[in-house]
Amino acid sequence: MSRNLAFLGFDLVYIAIVFMFFNWGLLFVSVLAMVMFHLQIVNVEEKFLIKAFGNEYVDYQKRVNRYLGRKLR
Secondary structure, eight states: OOSOHHHHHHHHHHHHHHHHSOOHHHHHHHHHHHHHHHHHIIIIIHHHHHHHHTHHHHHHHHHBOSSSOBOOO
16 A cells, blocks of 8 residues: 555654644644655665665556555556
8 A cells, every 4th residue: 555654654643743732843843854754765765675676666666656555557
């Protein structure tokens, strides 16, 4: 269902914390953290996985979305 369950889980935790204890500073920090996690995935992790697993990982990317859901064929 997701190529990045851990990062999705972190994002959901940040969103929940913002809803529970809303203030503008917390919202800013949460959005910043989610953007940094996304950049980590795109710029570091996915490039490493393509090098490590090659076409097998590229095929996996085509079938499964980065965060939620499967792609229709």
